[in-house]
Amino acid sequence: MKDYKKDFVLFFNTIKKLNIPKRAILLILSIMIMSNVLSLAFPLFFGNIINGIVSKSFYTIKMNLLYMFLCFVVSTVLDYKNQKMIIKLSYSVELNIKEELFNSILEMPYSRVYKIDKGRLVNNIESDSTIFSSILFDNMNLVVQTISMIISLIFMVYISPILTLVTIVTFPITFMIYIYSGRMIKSKEIEYTKMHDSFMSFLYESLSGLKSIKIFKVENKWNEMFRKNVMDINEKNIEKFNVQLVTQVIIGVVTFLINNLNIILAIYLIFNGRLSLGMMTAFNEYSDRFKGVLLLLSKLNSKIQQVSVSLRRVGEIVDSESIGKIENVNDKERYNKIEKIEIKNLSHTTQSSIEVFKDTNINFYKNNIYLIKGASGSGKTSLLNILSKLIDEYTGEILINGIELKCYSEENLRNKVSYVTQDHYMFSISIRENISLYRDVPLEDIENICKRLNLHELIINLPNQYDTVINDEGLNFSGGQIQRVCFARAIVSNPDVYLFDEITSAIDQKNIEDVLRIIEEISANAIVLLATHENFKFNVPIIECSVMNKRIETNELNLLQNV
Ligand SMILES: Nc1ncnc2c1ncn2[C@@H]1O[C@H](COP(=O)(O)OP(=O)(O)OP(=O)(O)O)[C@@H](O)[C@H]1O
Ligand SMILES: [Mg+2]
Structure with a gap:
């Protein structure tokens, strides 16, 4: 549990640093909750329709069909609008994280940055940032699902307290499975990211040292190493998914057993006149949703573990920013x-x-x-x-x-x-920029030094002179x-x-x-x-x-x- 708490604090600290538009997030979250609550009324309307059929009340059927239709239209429109906002925001959050990470890496003292694997730095900017931004929305979804779980629970208690009691017996069991498998997935995830970092470094170094590989004709050896790297990574990934799969199966079996127990109990209650057929259907629907969230949690577990690993990596880079900024010189x-x-x-x-x-x-x-x-x-x-x-x-x-x-x-x-x-x-930028490195240097100064270094003649004969881009069209x-x-x-x-x-x-x-x-x-x-x-x-x-x-x-x- 300590680990989860630590991740939670780290997540919010990083969010705070990232300058994410809080109003947009709140708006999205509210719309998600609204549309979810609306869809939660469906089973109740459906249950009423079945009861209407049983009691042959045409009015009940008509009104409940109308409510269902209205709820559907409103929640579909809300969902559509919300999805659009989410996509826009998720891109901007991802960009924000990438920028912050890139900047932190550039700001980091060189003595520290050169000790870090280049592959890890690339992964930090590329994959960790994507995983991090996606969890922001997964977390929002989790909040919404938890709310819908609570509302389902209220409806369930309203329909039948005894049936509800039997259903929630599963909760502690699923929770234990969830914690245990989470731990296993996390350790696999840490091993996986380490392998992935060194794989990226391998790629980076292979491309930088391509000349030596070709000169010494060792392409086959490098290919073998590439293959081994990819296979190791895949194996680790499969191990991770296996843990996830086994967890899902166990939770599925537990849920199935409780479901059957529930049906037997519901039939008994109907025979005793303590439950209507319509309400049994509605209860079933609500308990499905309730259990659905538990299953979603187990599926999300792997993602949450993945994020927890990414989060620490992102946190380590973003946090180290301050190290390079000691300044006492008056x-x-x-x-x-x-x-x-x-x-x-x-x-x-x-x-x-x-x-x-x-x-x-x-x-x-x-x-x-x-x-x-x-x-x-x-x-x-x-x-x-x-x-x-x-x-x-x-x-x-x-x-x-x-x-x-x-x-x-x-x-x-x-x-x-x-x-x-x-x-x-x-760098693959223009010659002028290669000399100025985007500092404020007049072109005249650049030309003067190039003249003295016998570079000017060469440069002014290039297609775009000082603006010619290096490595462009093979220029070097x-x-x-x-x-x-x-x-x-x-x-x-x-x-x-x-x-x-x-x-x-x-x-x-x-x-x-x-x-x-x-x-x-x-x-x-x-x-x-x-x-x-x-x-x-x-x-x-x-x-x-x-x-x-x-x-x-x-x-x-x-x-x-x-x-
Ligand atoms: N990044 C590094 N990490 C660990 N050890 C290093 C690193 N760079 C240099 N060294 C070690 O520090 C010692 C001094 O290296 P340095 O590069 O300063 O020598 P140098 O006098 O510049 O040599 P050269 O004339 O070959 O350039 C060497 O023993 C080297 O192995
Ligand atoms: Mg030297």
């Missing part, structure tokens, strides 16, 4: 240019327990280029990841203008620090061109700190020269950290730092302190 510091970065006793151990840094100290100052060198795996990328807040698991201090890095919000830091990572990525850039686009992306934002990770690995000598000249220029007013294996020839003095033995050391102990 307003003055927000607008100050970064003059120095002081690293004191920095230690960093990866999730897989690899100790990358141990008690290392180094300072970086404005107007300098720092060349970060070190063997592969020594920690160059890790240092840049920490400084850009992509990784936040470290001990020691990193002071930016004297304020701890952890106190800077991601938003504040991103405006001051540009990072060109080792893996270069272009070469490795070195992509690297230069990513470099341009960092330059146009004009930050205080530049973090460059192996940005010239795919660039030819002539273009490297251009990149180095730009780096020299920007370093006049910024801190530049350049991780590389190359021996660059700069025209300005630079400071070499080596990363080894879990430390970052510089060849100058007291660095040029230009403050």
